[in-house]
Amino acid sequence: MTVSFAPAPAAAPPLRMLAAQTRMELRLLLRNGEQVGLTLVIPLLLEFFFNLPLLYSLDVPRRIDFVVPSVLALAVMSASFTGLAIGTGFERKYAVLKRLGATALSRRVLLLGKTCAVLILQVLQAALICLFGLVLGWHPSGGTVSAAVLIVLGTFAFGGLGLLLAGTVRAEVTLAAANLAWLVLLFAGGIAIPLSRYPDAAADLLRWLPSAALSDGLHQVLEHGAGLPVRPALTLLVWAAVALPAAARWFRWE
Amino acid sequence: MSAAVEITDLVKRYAGRPAVDGISLTVPRGHLLALLGTNGAGKTTTIEICEGFRRPDGGQVRVLGLDPLRDGTVLRPKVGVMLQGGVGGYTGARALELLQLFGSYAAHPLDAAGLLAEVGLAEVAGTPVKRLSGGQQQRLSLAMALISRPELLFLDEPTTGMDPQARRGTWDLIRRLRRDGVSIVLSTHYLDEAEQLADSVVMLHAGRIVAEGSPAELIQAGSAGQVRFSGPAGLPVAELRAALPAGVQVSEPATGCYLVAGEVTPALLAGITSWCAARNVLAEGLSVERRSLEDVFLDLTRTGR
Incomplete structure (x- = not known):
């Protein structure tokens, strides 16, 4: 039987494209063994070391109860901001995405697919962090659903920012900027050091950072047993609602 | 339309x-x-x-x-x-996988496995794209376009x-x-x-x-062809040219080798042979050559227009 090439062009429905794109991005993420290992293991190591009181004093009653939400926030930031930005930046550099730019796939669906793939990886990552936390004596206080909502919002906010960076500057600049931003946000963005340690004026400003919103929200839920904390959730929602469309708008394929 | x-x-x-x-x-x-x-x-x-x-x-x-x-x-x-x-x-993807991904962007795609067979890549369907040879990558690329x-x-x-x-x-x-x-x-x-x-x-x-x-x-554009023959070295090419129809070029690119470029007509061939006969020159290996697209192309690009 021979194939007929009689033209019948039309784009697939966006949701079908999104499902296919997410599946492919996830497969490629998982196929990159060393990278997956690092993504999954580094937060566990950080969880272990941050839990050691010899590093610095946190002034919290139970150190591990502070550490787990912080590491969860850190893991989201690492995978969906730093990891996604660098990976995507180099895909652009090596003209991987240029070819996709000549298909019916829209920027929006591509970027959503990438973010959804990272989100699925993060479910696995969060489960491992929580399990390891329990081993270290963690007593979670709040609802899983609220924490999950925060993680999803955080993934879209950080994913949007990472893709905006990756889609607009050179890969080498993305590499440097994503790592630098990660480090700064880790210490000055309310993850490793509670914002309460900062002067009030600084804390009031820093609290609007996505890292602080995610970390603060997770602490409120998991450490202090709050329901879905409104301000952090809204802050992340706004970051996501601005960054993702901006990334789709300004993303350049090559 | x-x-x-x-x-x-x-x-x-x-x-x-x-x-x-x-x-x-x-x-x-x-x-x-x-x-x-x-x-x-x-x-x-x-x-x-x-x-x-x-x-x-x-x-x-x-x-x-x-x-x-x-x-x-x-x-x-x-x-x-x-x-x-x-x-x-994605060069980390396998050949069939990547083709299927591109198929999923279309409402009525061709069957990916069948198309892969059409371009002769059925045996490497499971091979990562980056390990395909250059020619195989070209064929996959064609399938992705189709x-x-x-x-x-x-x-x-x-x-x-x-x-x-x-x-x-x-x-x-x-x-x-x-x-x-x-x-x-x-x-x-x-x-x-x-x-x-x-x-x-x-x-x-x-x-x-x-x-x-x-x-x-x-x-056919420009001069339609050329006639080549060999004979004794140093024949007076200007005289030969004068004996032939207008617009024809005659040269001796190598010693004893003659090239007549222009529109090849029966009159041109007759002109060459009668000029040679008048001088008792045997035009050996006389051949009419058709210009290929390559000749046209080289002419056009060499003149640096």
Whole structure:
């Protein structure tokens, strides 16, 4: 039987494209063994070391109860901001995405697919962090659903920012900027050091950072047993609602 | 219905230097146009402007009646693209997987496994793209351009890096595409490829069109051929030329080898032989040579027009 090439062009429905794109991005993420290992293991190591009181004093009653939400926030930031930005930046550099730019796939669906793939990886990552936390004596206080909502919002906010960076500057600049931003946000963005340690004026400003919103929200839920904390959730929602469309708008394929 | 591609006075500069310098051409629906030229002639720039990757500095481009930049969302699903130099897309993916991904972007895609077999890659369906040979990558790239069943194809140097057998197979496939009603623009620097496949050929040199027409027209254009013979060294070529019809050139490119270039007519042959007979010269190995597209191309690009 021979194939007929009689033209019948039309784009697939966006949701079908999104499902296919997410599946492919996830497969490629998982196929990159060393990278997956690092993504999954580094937060566990950080969880272990941050839990050691010899590093610095946190002034919290139970150190591990502070550490787990912080590491969860850190893991989201690492995978969906730093990891996604660098990976995507180099895909652009090596003209991987240029070819996709000549298909019916829209920027929006591509970027959503990438973010959804990272989100699925993060479910696995969060489960491992929580399990390891329990081993270290963690007593979670709040609802899983609220924490999950925060993680999803955080993934879209950080994913949007990472893709905006990756889609607009050179890969080498993305590499440097994503790592630098990660480090700064880790210490000055309310993850490793509670914002309460900062002067009030600084804390009031820093609290609007996505890292602080995610970390603060997770602490409120998991450490202090709050329901879905409104301000952090809204802050992340706004970051996501601005960054993702901006990334789709300004993303350049090559 | 609008033409498949319509380009008017296209100009594109890189850092002030024109890469494309005032090109106009039309590709009717269902036709195959070959853009022929050396590296740097402006082929890829022209194609990438049609694909919406680059913004022209001047002139107009209409692809299927649409503006590639402004109407990209409507246009892209209708067009298949093969970029120059390798597959593009995720090189960590397996061949079939990547083809299926591209199929999932289309509403009525061809069957991925069947198409992979069509381009001769069934045995490497599970091989990561980056481990395919250059020629295999080219064939996968062609399949990726076809799977959405486009009505117009842009193939940028489709057979570069293929072995002769794969090249023939690809030519057959391209002929079938044309038969099935797909409009095609392909760039190449292989003259035989243009001669074999194209309805019309546009020769580019330094960003300008230096010749255009069907392969047959191009070969006939200008001087139609040449006559070659050998004889004693140092015959008076100027005398011979004077004895022949106007517009003919005579030269002795190597000692004792003579070349008469011009429109080859019975009168020309008679003129040569009678001139030789009058001097008792035996014109050995007298042969009439047809000019190939290659001769035309080399002439046009050598003069640096």
